[in-house]
Amino acid sequence: MASIGDAPAGLAPPVLLEAQGLGFDGWGRPVVADLTFTLRPGLTLLRGGEGRGKTTLLRLLAGELTPTAGQLRRAAAHCAWAQPAEPQHDAVVAAQWLEAHRARFPGWRTDWAEALVQAFGLGEHLGKRMEMLSTGSRRKVGLVAAAASGAALTLLDAPWAALDARSARVLDELLAEAAEDPRRAWVVADYGLPAALQGLPLAGCIDLGE
Numbered sequence: 569m570a571s572i573g574d575a576p577a578g579l580a581p582p583v584l585l586e587a588q589g590l591g592f593d594g595w596g597r598p599v600v601a602d603l604t605f606t607l608r609p610g611l612t613l614l615r616g617g618e619g620r621g622k623t624t625l626l627r628l629l630a631g632e633l634t635p636t637a638g639q640l641r642r643a644a645a646h647c648a649w650a651q652p653a654e655p656q657h658d659a660v661v662a663a664q665w666l667e668a669h670r671a672r673f674p675g676w677r678t679d680w681a682e683a684l685v686q687a688f689g690l691g692e693h694l695g696k697r698m699e700m701l702s703t704g705s706r707r708k709v710g711l712v713a714a715a716a717s718g719a720a721l722t723l724l725d726a727p728w729a730a731l732d733a734r735s736a737r738v739l740d741e742l743l744a745e746a747a748e749d750p751r752r753a754w755v756v757a758d759y760g761l762p763a764a765l766q767g768l769p770l771a772g773c774i775d776l777g778e
Contacts, residue, residue: 581608581771584644584720584753585629591637592621592628599624600776602638607721607755608771611747614757616776622757625776626723629755644720644753646673650710658699662690662709665698675718684712687738704730715742722746722754728762740764747771 585607592600599621607629616622627633628640630649651657652665670676685691688708693701701709707730714722728736746754747768755774756765 581610581750582643583608584642586641586643587638588641589638590628590635590640592624592633593636594624594633600628603774604638605772605774607644607753609750609753610771611743611749611765611768612753612755612772612774613761613765613770614755614774614776615760616757617759617778620776620778622776623725625774626725626755626757629721630723642721646675646717646719647721647723648673648714648717648719649723650713650717652698652706652710652713653703658697660698661694662696662698662701663694665709666694666713669713669717673717673719677716677718681712681716684715684738684742688712688735702730704732704735707731708735711739711742718752720752722752723757724755725757726759727756728758728764736764744768 583606587603587605590600590603591598614622614625624633626649628635630647632649650669657665666681685694690705690708690712693705698706707727711727714724727739731739743754743756743764747770753771
């Protein structure tokens with residue numbers, strides 16, 4: 569895969585998103601409460617136990633949900649929040665789904681998309697409808713779209729779930745590069761610190777508790 573590149577010399581990493589007192593009440597209870605953080609280029613870990621609001625927070629960052637408290641200011645022009653497992657995509661051919669994402673993102677990296685399709689072993693599956701793909705293959709299609717998008721804000725929800733060992737290693741390599749990315753903020757949500765991220769420089773950590 570193509571190298572991410574070096575940060576511009578002498579420039580401090582920009583703030584791509586800022587949350588102040590962020591909260592969201594849903595389903596009769598507060599799901600996210602009083603969160604204050606910034607997202608800068610590189611890799612940020614979003615960790616928390618079952619039901620602690622990780623996916624809800626990602627949906628807030630993506631603009632799918634509107635906060636019920638606090639402020640959320642986005643400097644990032646584009647956000648990648650690829651969810652190919654959603655039922656509304658079942659009848660869409662995987663290649664067409666990726667093409668729709670390519671059209672949405674002006675910074676789309678065709679070289680990244682092609683390299684990741686090959687690395688994930690997806691070539692033979694792109695002509696199939698999403699409903700014909702395994703859970704792992706649908707996740708890999710989403711990872712291709714997220715990585716190749718070039719989006720300044722890239723959100724990944726439990727990205728290792730359902731991946732085979734080979735694909736998990738590809739993801740490990742991708743995120744190792746993301747940790748050094750000088751232009752994009754990558755947010756990875758998981759229950760704790762994944763083994764693949766141990767030892768990598770993190771731009772930040774958002775801890776929602778156990």
